[in-house]
Amino acid sequence: MKIGSSESLQYNFSTIKAATNDFSENNKLGRGGFGVVYKGKLIDGTEIAVKRLVGNSQQGDIEFKNEVLLVLKLRHRNLVRLLGFSIEGKERLLIYEFLPNASLDRFVFDQTKRTLLDWETRYI
Numbered sequence: 001m002k003i004g005s006s007e008s009l010q011y012n013f014s015t016i017k018a019a020t021n022d023f024s025e026n027n028k029l030g031r032g033g034f035g036v037v038y039k040g041k042l043i044d045g046t047e048i049a050v051k052r053l054v055g056n057s058q059q060g061d062i063e064f065k066n067e068v069l070l071v072l073k074l075r076h077r078n079l080v081r082l083l084g085f086s087i088e089g090k091e092r093l094l095i096y097e098f099l100p101n102a103s104l105d106r107f108v109f110d111q112t113k114r115t116l117l118d119w120e121t122r123y124i
């Protein structure tokens with residue numbers, strides 16, 4: 001895939017800013033090793049999870065785009081789907097499909113819920 005064809009997967013920063021209510025505290029879903037994750041809703045109603053990568057990345061725009069395009073090619077039922085990305089100035093956002101059930105670890109490490117996931121199911 002060429003960089004040129006990435007444009008449709010590239011979202012305007014302002015679109016995502018609006019979708020997350022300006023990265024509001026109320027929309028915060030959690031924090032991971034790469035930044036804070038916010039819940040958002042696009043104009044068409046699609047629910048998204050936006051990962052706002054933490055600053056001082058030395059990675060250039062082209063390298064970032066290439067890496068994102070590589071991940072966009074991955075499709076697996078057990079992988080959360082990356083919908084696109086956004087770049088503006090030092091801001092780098094990754095846009096994922098929203099998963100209502102939060103992360104799997106809540107199931108695997110929860111005393112009650114872990115019984116719902118037997119090992120046979122976990123291997124699928």
Ligand SMILES: Nc1ncnc2c1ncn2[C@@H]1O[C@H](COP(=O)(O)OP(=O)(O)OP(=O)(O)O)[C@@H](O)[C@H]1O
Nearest residue numbers: 029030031032033034037049096097098099102103
């Ligand atoms: N697609 C999503 N839908 C709903 N919630 C999400 C989604 N992605 C992440 N989250 C929430 O944001 C939190 C942080 O996610 P993130 O993927 O950044 O980190 P992590 O997987 O917990 O840790 P690490 O970044 O260290 O691997 C998750 O624990 C989850 O609650």
